[in-house]
Amino acid sequence: MKSLCVAVLLLAVSGLVMSAEEDSSSQAKLLVSKQILNKYLVEDMDIVLKYSLYNVGSSAAVNVALKDSSFPADSFSVVGGSLELNVDRIPPGANVSHVVVVRPRKPGYFNFSSAEVNYLPSDEAKQPQFAVSSEPGEGGIIAFRDFDKKFSPHVLDWAAFAVMTLPCLAIPFLLWWSSKSKYEALVKGGKKDKSNKD
Amino acid sequence: MRGVTEGDEDTGPKASPDAETTILFVNPVTQPGSPLDLPAGRIAEFLVGFSNKGKQDMTLELIDASFRYAMDYNFYMQNFSTIAYQQVVKPSHESTIMYSFIPAETFAGRPFGFTVNLHYKDAAGVIYRQAVFNETVNVIEIEEGLDGETFFLYVFLAACVVLLLVAGQQFLYSVGRGSRGGRSAGRKNPAVETGTNNPNDVDYDWLPRETLNSIKKSPKSPKMSPRSQKQSPRTRKVKRSQGDD
Numbered sequence: 001m002k003s004l005c006v007a008v009l010l011l012a013v014s015g016l017v018m019s020a021e022e023d024s025s026s027q028a029k030l031l032v033s034k035q036i037l038n039k040y041l042v043e044d045m046d047i048v049l050k051y052s053l054y055n056v057g058s059s060a061a062v063n064v065a066l067k068d069s070s071f072p073a074d075s076f077s078v079v080g081g082s083l084e085l086n087v088d089r090i091p092p093g094a095n096v097s098h099v100v101v102v103r104p105r106k107p108g109y110f111n112f113s114s115a116e117v118n119y120l121p122s123d124e125a126k127q128p129q130f131a132v133s134s135e136p137g138e139g140g141i142i143a144f145r146d147f148d149k150k151f152s153p154h155v156l157d158w159a160a161f162a163v164m165t166l167p168c169l170a171i172p173f174l175l176w177w178s179s180k181s182k183y184e185a186l187v188k189g190g191k192k193d194k195s196n197k198d
Numbered sequence: 199m200r201g202v203t204e205g206d207e208d209t210g211p212k213a214s215p216d217a218e219t220t221i222l223f224v225n226p227v228t229q230p231g232s233p234l235d236l237p238a239g240r241i242a243e244f245l246v247g248f249s250n251k252g253k254q255d256m257t258l259e260l261i262d263a264s265f266r267y268a269m270d271y272n273f274y275m276q277n278f279s280t281i282a283y284q285q286v287v288k289p290s291h292e293s294t295i296m297y298s299f300i301p302a303e304t305f306a307g308r309p310f311g312f313t314v315n316l317h318y319k320d321a322a323g324v325i326y327r328q329a330v331f332n333e334t335v336n337v338i339e340i341e342e343g344l345d346g347e348t349f350f351l352y353v354f355l356a357a358c359v360v361l362l363l364v365a366g367q368q369f370l371y372s373v374g375r376g377s378r379g380g381r382s383a384g385r386k387n388p389a390v391e392t393g394t395n396n397p398n399d400v401d402y403d404w405l406p407r408e409t410l411n412s413i414k415k416s417p418k419s420p421k422m423s424p425r426s427q428k429q430s431p432r433t434r435k436v437k438r439s440q441g442d443d
């Protein structure tokens with residue numbers, strides 16, 4: 001009985017050691033993409049950025065920290081979300097998405113560059129692994145005025161058009177209406193006369 | 199794996215031993231191990247991860263991708279854009295680059311050899327090329343529930359049916375009127391006769407009934423006048439000649 005216990009213990013220990021060895025050889029590997037989900041980049045309008053972290057390694061990535069310092073405060077303001085992301089653990093085969101909404105303050109061309117990520121490739125790792133995300137590349141931010149020219153619903157213009165077309169429609173209608181009401185008054189008078197006769 | 203690729207690749211730049219690349223298809227999402235199915239005419243995206251295991255900076259220069267004939271990789275079926283990245287990767291750092299392409303719709307339902315080459319150089323300017331992906335993929339056709347073409351086909355068919363219904367209704371209506379023609383004509387004739395009694399050929403149909411009544415009741419109504427022959431001699435003559443026959 002005692003020998004069996006020892007054997008089981010030995011097996012368990014060897015198994016632990018083996019798994020530890022496997023862990024040291026297996027590493028997490030993160031692929032980080034940074035995407036702009038907008039079709040048009042417009043001054044003072046929202047730009048939606050999506051960061052996706054895919055763990056394609058065989059071990060969990062620990063203490064993942066993503067930081068995007070590519071948006072200078074004088075030309076961009078963060079409207080929603082945060083440009084920094086901390087994830088405790090990304091298991092192998094899993095992915096994490098993070099969305100930030102920023103607003104450009106001025107029009108012009110802007111080079112959307114990459115975000116920086118650092119993480120521990122496994123639970124035992126001491127040295128953090130540094131990585132950079134994909135770059136969306138250079139994008140032209142168009143002025144709001146130009147965007148509005150193309151895509152505004154022109155409510156004011158249509159209202160002005162309605163006001164301008166009003167006389168052309170209203171004057172003939174009023175003429176017709178006055179003649180009609182005159183005629184109807186005549187008919188009613190005739191009926192009254194008839195009923196009086198009867 | 200590299201031996202299968204085109205002949206000039208053997209003579210061209212080789213992969214660096216310090217570089218490690220991984221590829222991950224983000225769109226469409228695939229299970230690892232299963233063959234890759236790319237929907238035709240839809241955007242496909244993949245990420246290429248690059249780790250610099252060496253001691254010097256590496257610069258990722260460009261990615262080119264192409265469809266090859268599955269039997270012979272020397273034949274190019276579709277070339278995709280070569281994208282220049284110019285991204286510097288420091289020693290022991292990693293980098294990710296994204297590439298997207300659209301397989302041509304005409305290629306649906308056929309297998310192709312899909313090759314992705316990553317070109318990069320080290321600090322000394324030595325150019326390397328690595329085949330990140332070199333496998334046979336299937337380009338599949340998307341089964342769409344309702345595309346524009348079929349939708350408008352159905353609209354056209356519905357319009358045809360409506361047109362036929364309208365035509366049928368018109369036909370039935372005209373047939374019905376034709377069979378009842380005698381009766382309706384008999385009913386209509388007196389109205390025409392009263393019309394001919396009209397002294398000045400004035401059409402009073404458009405007037406409302408009340409007005410007509412008031413005109414008939416008034417002493418100057420045209421009811422009295424048809425007696426006098428000079429009002430409408432022509433019609434009287436015709437009537438008489440008919441009566442003589």
